[in-house]
Amino acid sequence: MDAGHNEERRTIIQVKHLTKRFEKLTVLDDISIDFREHEVVSVIGPSGGGKSTFLRCLNLMEQPTSGQILVDGVNICDKHIDINRHREKMGMVFQQFNLFNNMNVIKNLTAAPVKLKKMSKEEAEDKAITLLRRVGLEEKVHSYPSELSGGQKQRIAIVRALMMNPEVMLFDEPTSALDPEMIGEVLDVMKELAHEGMTMIVVTHEMRFAREVSSRTLFLSDGHVEEDKPSHELFDHPESPRLVSFLQKVL
């Protein structure tokens, strides 16, 4: 929240002139922005404003039409780069959880790190149990996704991303598909992550989370970053008329 303090932190992701078009529709229009280590950034804005597309461009789940995305100084849009190695460093959590339906919880958590030789099976299982305990789900080790509630699935999806020891966590509307009474349990896990210093970029409709947990909030509308400020400032003193009218609608 202290701008001077932020300057000293290492820049993890640098977005330069990012543009994304689908056919003739321009979803992201020349966006340039930096994300620093330990920052928690919320991305808010009207639906169709390009929030999810922006997030999905950061790990190249969407291919940018033009521009550069530098992760740790490496341009991941470069054709010669092994994108899989970069995705390991960027955990992603989806609106629809996307737990692997053919695997039980422990398999969901350990399959990728073991396959990609990040750790041995035993190490992965130990780590998985430790993380599951932290989100209060250690008794679900052998359950299948179909046996879990939405909130449980999402907490496990967060753990699955954490298993890879990511440098950044990307959240794509993580609570939008949840029943209201389950939103809290997922937000609590995210808050804890934020307090531990995880770098997080969160596309969200949860304005309280944006305001209270994230250090910085972006307002994305019509493919532009309309405002980019420390969260309290953005919510207390919105400048652009679009943000003012958006906040009036959602708050």
Added chain:
Amino acid sequence: MPFFKTVEKLIVNYGNFFTEGVRNTLIISASAVLIGTVLGALMALARMSQIHPLRWLATAYIEFFRGTPLMVQLMFIFYGLPMIGVTFPEVSFIPDFSRFMAGIVAMSLNSCAYVAEVIRSGIQAVDSGQMEAARCLGLSKKQGMTMVVLPQAIRNILPALGNEFVTVIKESSVVSVIGIADLMYRTNGVKAKTYNTLECLFVAAIIYFIMTFIFSKLVAYTERRMAHGRRA
């Protein structure tokens, strides 16, 4: 009941004709499904390939074989191909080998087209978020396919593949027209010998039904077993 008396007499006197027919029907059907499944899997891959000409060819193949009668395809392969110099070899210790081959090839090529669609739709029915999640963890497309998508697709594919086998058993009766001694061919033979047309067809129908019924029950059973839990 003279009808059932005649049926009984047919089964007693000509039982070995029918059993030989059943054997050949099963040989042809099983070979066709087996070969059709292997080719169909490859065809499905081609159909979903990023390489445009390959995809186009596979699509054309599938559309053509599903859009023309099996009878025409069979005739084309058995009578047509030798006219342009393509013949199936004879093997001394298996009687009628080339005839059999023509039947199996036609049935396999036909089945391949249907199986390809079964496999493709089975894979595409798996939620795309599953592959996305795999890719986001740093897994390659191939790893995502083998670890996540295919195990789930199998659940859609296996029952449909079983149904394809049932269809092939029934459809295989057309090979009798090129003189393969399958159940239908044998039935016609017994019919010509005894003039008990109705009774012969009755026996054939019952035997076909028993084969398909057993198999579709098996399919239903595996389907139930696989449906346990595991699904989102």
